[in-house]
Amino acid sequence: IIADRPVLPSFAQAHVWRSWIDDTNQDGQMQLEEVLAHPLHLPPNLDFLQGIYSLDIDTSSAYTGSYFSGWLVVADPAGNQMLNSGTFDKPLFNVQVNNDGSPQLGSSAASWSHGDSTWIHPGESNVLHLPLWDLNGITDIAFIELDLSGNQNxxxxxxxNATTQKCTSLDIYLDIESCQLIPSQPDDIFSSEGIFEVNFSISWGFDPDVSLTRVPTVHIQDFRGQSNTLPVPDLSWQFSGELDVDPQTLEFVLDGERVDTLGTWVKPREDVLVNGTLTWFRSSRLVIQPTELKIKIGTSEEVVESINGSFSQTVTSPLMPGSYGMFTSLYNPSNGAIDRTPDTAPAWFIVDDEKPKLVGVPSPQNELLLLESTWKDLQFEVLISEKDRLHEESLVIHWAVHPEGVGQFSQSVLNGSESLSVVGGRAFGDAILCEASLNLDELLTSDMKDDALEIRVWVTGRDMAGHEIDPVYNDIDSPLAVWALEQRIAEYSFGTPEMKPNKDLAAGEPISLGVTITNLGLADGDAQIFVDLVESNGARTRIDARGLQIEAGSTYVYSKEWIPDRAGTMWIEYQIVNGPSQQTNTIYVDEARSDGIFSSIAAVNPVLLVIIFLLSTALIGLLIFGLKAPQPPPLSARQRQHMARPLPSLAQSSSQPVQQPQAVSGPYGAPQQAASPGENPYR
Structure with missing residues (x-):
């Protein structure tokens, strides 16, 4: 039947290929050169709106199973061709010559897309596969009616419908997404077997009775009206709207790290990431459709949407300290939805609002000198206060070796860290003992051991809630504890000084001095020693000064012969520069022993002798000067003549009286006054 206006087409041909006649190459396939054009019988009146166009095909020589295919070429007087009339690639008709029979179920079993599970859930897509068979090919099937609940009221x-190739339903709960009849052999035009595939879903509100098992029935009819109605037990199904959040699928993440669900410590108002899956309770399949859930921890609640069976939501922990369970439930569930999530909390969170604090370092004692003999196994013990629980794997003691006495901002010469372990396994309390060991001896070089060094330590870590250990007086700039390291230096020690003889000492007599000096240090040393005589009045006289080389662990015997030069109370003092000192017992030195006057003089103090000598010299000089006669004045000529006269003879003197000279003025009858008090007044 063809329709057109204002007149019906006058040109109409059918291009036909017959498998029993036109297949010249006997390959069973239609080729273009094998197709023949046959004119169609036109309707008697072309002025009608529609008319019947026909073609007679002789099938008397056709064998069972043969067929013919073709398409139409129809055009009106204006030259407009009819649309959708078929082509070589897509023939308009395929007709098989065969015996007829009623359609049946196929040879394979019917099945669901979700496997062996018989459960169907509301709002979820379900695909059934129903095999069908027809003797003339499935293209002969004209109508299929499928009752999904054939055994129920x-x-x-x-x-x-084969004409529309579509499915329809009057059931308000049945939503058909697609349906099609697919041949089992796509290359075979008249495939006798195919699959009736239906993609559908059942809406919320459908009968939720989980005890009912529904068995579908199918009614199949071909184009000649032959039909069959058959049950399909392979497609038996049950319906359930029960959902649950499986606790085994829940995952909790804090700071990017998955945590234990049996009891997790958190800070107040800390974000907890909750991941999980929403499944159908009966089949354990994922709930594909979007579904809202409520997640609750204490007083904190969050609503999350599950998509394709998975959800992820951040929930904030409560502010107040305490233990809180985590619960999930359906939020605004659909009609008929039943929440089968367990009522027990799948996870617990402990809110901790206090950070761990350091109590002290019991070993080694603070500010103690660490001897080199202890460096191979330094044992550090730290006390930490934490009420809830420490995160044991995070506890670390850091150490750094610095030059001693340089300051807290000096550059370290060596540093590292060691894990702290909790002693006794109790990671909570007011004084949790933690320890770590360090082999410092193998880390320090020989040159480092010769320097003055100190080791500083501080502790880092956190509790299970993530609170870091209090850094006050516990960081790299303000260490928890500092110890000086024993330096490889020469360390000197004096023995008991000796003096021979040690009694009945006298000035001028030799005395042997001796003392032992031991190097108790770990390094060879060059010692500068001073030996001083110290008197009771504080006077100090250097007796000796010399440099000594003393190997580590050896003893040097110092000796010196000393002669005291004066008497008195005194002692000998030995002093090593930047080192110890030692002194002898106090001794008394007598005056020098004498055998005569010269010995007595020698025993006198030299200073006193010098003073006496100077005084004596001055007195003698004064006497000599004072007793010296003054020089007479020069004589005149008369006086010289008088002096030149000869003296009278003794006889003359006796016969003549001696004339007495006239007395002159002046003291004592002198002709003139003495020149000085030292002059002899009697000359």
Whole structure:
């Protein structure tokens, strides 16, 4: 039947290929050169709106199973060709010459897309596969009616029509997404077997009775009206709207790290990431459709949407300290939805609002000198206060070796860290003992051991809630404890000084001095020693000064012969520069022993002798000067003549009286006054 206006087409041909006549190469396939054009019989009146165009094909020589295919070429007087009339690639008709029979179920078993599970859930897509068979090929099937609940009083029916190639249903709960009849052999035009595939879903509100098992029935009819109605037990199904959040699928993440669900410590108002899956309770399949859930920890609640069966939501922990369970539930569930999530909390969170604090370092004692003998196994013990629980794997003691006495901002010469372990396994309390060991001896070089060094330590870590250990007086700039390291230096020690003889000492007599000096240090040393005589009045006289080389662990015997030069109370003092000192017992030195006057003089103090000598010299000089006669004045000529006269003879003197000279003025009858008090007044 063809329709057109204002007149019907006058040009109409059918291009036909017959498998029993036109297949010249006997390959069973239609080729373009094998197709023949046959004119169609036109309707008697072309002025009608529609008319019947026909073609007679002789099938008397056709064998069973042969067929013919073709398409139409129709055009009106204006030259407009008819649309959708077929082509070589897509023939308009395929007709098989065969015996007829009623359609049946196929040879393979019917099945669901979700496997062996018989459960169907509301709002979820379900695909059934129903094998069908027809002697003339499945293209001969004209109508299919499938009742999904054929054994129940409330049918769930869908219908398929070969003409429209579509499915329809009057059931308000049945949503058909697609349906099609697919040949088992796509290359075979008249495949006798195919699959009736239906993609559908059942809406929320459908009968939720989980005890009912529904068995579908199918009614199949071909184009000649032959039909069959058959049950399909392979497609038996049950319906359930029960959902649950499986506790085994829940995952909790804090700071990017997955945590234990049996009891997790958190800070107040800390974000907890909750990941999980929403499944159907009966089948354990994921809930594909979007579904809202409520997640609750204490007083904190969050609503999350599950998509394709998975959800992820951040929930904030409560502010107040305490233990809180985590619960999930359906939020605004659909009609008929039943929440089968367990009522017990799948996880617990402990809110901790206090950070760990350091109590002290019991070993080694603070500010103690660490001897080199202890460096191979330095044992550090730290006390930490934490009420809830420490995160044992995070506890670390850091150490750094610095030059001693340089300051807290000096550059370290060596540093590292060691894990702290909790002693006794109790990671909570007011004084949790933690320890670590360090082999410092193998890390320090020989040159380092010769320097003055100190080791500083501080502790880092956190509790299970993530609170870091209090850094006050516990960081790299303000260490928890500092110890000086024993330096490889020469360390000197004096023995008991000796003096021979040690009694009945006298000035001028030799005395042997001796003392032992031991190097108790770990390094060879060059010692500068001073030996001083110290008197009771504080006077100090250097007796000796010399440099000594003393190997580590050896003893040097110092000796010196000393002669005291004066008497008195005194002692000998030995002093090593930047080192120890030692002194002898106090001794008394007598005056020098004498055998005569010269010995007595020698025993006198030299200073006193010098003073006496100077005084004596001055007195003698004064006497000599004072007793010296003054020089007479020069004589005149008369006086010289008088002096030149000869003295009278003794006889003359006796016969003549001696004339007495006239007395002159002046003291004592002197002719003039003495020149000085030292002059002899009698000359």
């Amino acid at each position: 409330n049918p769930v029916v869908l219908q398929w």
